[in-house]
Amino acid sequence: MDNYSIDDIDYRILQYIIEDSRLTQKEIGEKIHMTGQAVGARIRRMRELEIIEGYTVRWNPQKLGQNIHAFITVFLSSNKVHPPFQKFAQEHVNVAELHRVSGEGCYWMRVYAKDQEELSTFLDLLLEFGNYRVNLGMGKLK
C-alpha cells in the first residue's frame, strides 16, 4: 500500500489534531518537543499524502432538531437498481453517510431525520430500491 511514509511523530501529531484540529502548531510542538514550523511541515505533508482529507467540525444533530439517528442496512432487490439507488442516496439530504458493504446488494448508511414521520417518508422512498433493516440510535457512547 502507500502507508510507508508516516512515522511515529506524524502519527502522534495526527492523534492530536483528530482530537482537536484547532490546537496550534506551536502547542503541538511543545507536546512533542519540536518547533511549530516543523509540526506545520509534517501536517502539510500529511495533507499532500491525503492522510488528512480535510478539516471539519463535530456537531450535535439533536440541537439542530435532528432527533432521529438511524443506522440502516439496505438490501437491493436487483442489480439494476444500484445506480439509481446510489444517486438517490447521494442526493438525499437525510443521508449523512453511505458505504458499500459486504453481502449481496448491501449498503450501509447513516440517516438523520427530524422525527419519526420524516424517517417514515424516507423509508417509503427507500422501499423502491429494496429492503432494509433499521436501527435507531439511542445514545452515543464513543
Place this chain on the structure above:
Amino acid sequence: MDNYSIDDIDYRILQYIIEDSRLTQKEIGEKIHMTGQAVGARIRRMRELEIIEGYTVRWNPQKLGQNIHAFITVFLSSNKVHPPFQKFAQEHVNVAELHRVSGEGCYWMRVYAKDQEELSTFLDLLLEFGNYRVNLGMGKLK
C-alpha cells in the same frame, strides 16, 4: 428541545464549516455578505450552545494501514454484561464509534483494523459479551 436559537444564517455558516472548518471567518463572511467578526461571533455562540462540539479532521484509515472497516451490531447475551461491554468498547483502540441502538441489548459500532487477523482477534474478545453481526465496508460513497 433547545434548538430554538439557531437561525438560517447560523445554519448556512455551519454548513460551510462542516464542509471545511479552515475557511476563514472573512471568507465565510463574503459568501453570506457579512463581516468576518460577525461570523466569528455566531460561530462562538454555536460553540457555547454546543451545536458545534469540537474541531477535527477527516482522515483516511487505509493510508494508515487500517484496511478493514467493519460495521458491527452487537447483541448482548444478558443485562449483566452491559457495563463491562461498554468499558471494553470504550477502551479498545479498534472501536472508533459506539452507539446504543434500538432492540434488545443492542449496540452498534464502527471498527477499524489492520487486517482480517486483527479483526478476528477483536471478534474473539467480543464473543465474551454476546453475539454480533459484521458488515465489512467495501467503499465509501458519501
Place this chain on the structure above:
DNA sequence: CGAGAATCCTTTCCGGGTGAAAGCAGATCT
C-alpha cells in the same frame, strides 16, 4: 408615544499563528 434596553452588526486595533525562505546538522551514497 418615547426613553431605555437589548441585540447584532461594523469598525478599529493588537497579539500571535501560519507558512515561506534561508541556514544548518546529520544521514546516506558513491
Place this chain on the structure above:
DNA sequence: AGATCTGCTTTCACCCGGAAAGGATTCTCG
C-alpha cells in the same frame, strides 16, 4: 571525503481571530 538529501530551527511578513467601542434596529414598558 565530498555531494546530496532530508528534516529541523530561526527569522520574518502577512493576515486571522477576538476584544472593545460605536451605531442601527427592534423590543419593552411606563
